Amino acid sequence: MTYILELIVSIISSIGFALIFSIPKKTLIISGITGGFGWLIYRISLEMTGGVYMSTFVSSFAIAAISEVLAKFLKHPALVFIFPGIINLCPGVYIYRTMTYFISNQSEIAISSLYQAIAIAGSIAFGVLLASSFSTSLRSFRRRPANRTKY
Numbered sequence: 001m002t003y004i005l006e007l008i009v010s011i012i013s014s015i016g017f018a019l020i021f022s023i024p025k026k027t028l029i030i031s032g033i034t035g036g037f038g039w040l041i042y043r044i045s046l047e048m049t050g051g052v053y054m055s056t057f058v059s060s061f062a063i064a065a066i067s068e069v070l071a072k073f074l075k076h077p078a079l080v081f082i083f084p085g086i087i088n089l090c091p092g093v094y095i096y097r098t099m100t101y102f103i104s105n106q107s108e109i110a111i112s113s114l115y116q117a118i119a120i121a122g123s124i125a126f127g128v129l130l131a132s133s134f135s136t137s138l139r140s141f142r143r144r145p146a147n148r149t150k151y
Contacts, residue, residue: 007036015035015084017084023080034067038060060124060127063128063131067079067081090121090124091121095117
């Protein structure tokens with residue numbers, strides 16, 4: 001039951017951020033669903049692996065891969081689907097804790113929390129980068145003409 005509730009909330013939040021980013025109206029629902037399934041993948045992989053960083057990477061990779069496929073079929077840039085999908089994975093809690101610890105003069109804990117936020121942001125970036133590079137290499141692989149040699 002909690003997965004269904006989290007899926008619905010993440011779809012609504014993804015649509016809200018898509019409206020903020022002025023995403024085309026035709027793609028609002030699809031970008032929201034992409035964000036919802038990205039969050040669902042995150043929660044399932046978090047239970048399976050137990051690691052926030054690996055779960056964030058897997059989820060961002062899945063969101064970017066789904067977005068590349070949707071971009072091909074719906075004739076929109078992939079970023080139209082990536083931005084609303086990724087926004088649910090952003091490390092807002094860790095950034096908030098970092099600021100709170102810095103204000104309360106707990107520098108060691110603040111730096112640790114800052115490292116966690118940077119690591120989560122890096123895993124998001126690496127997942128999107130890897131999916132985008134796979135998509136680009138697959139596109140160029142299909143267009144490459146076959147070199148036939150005559151023996």
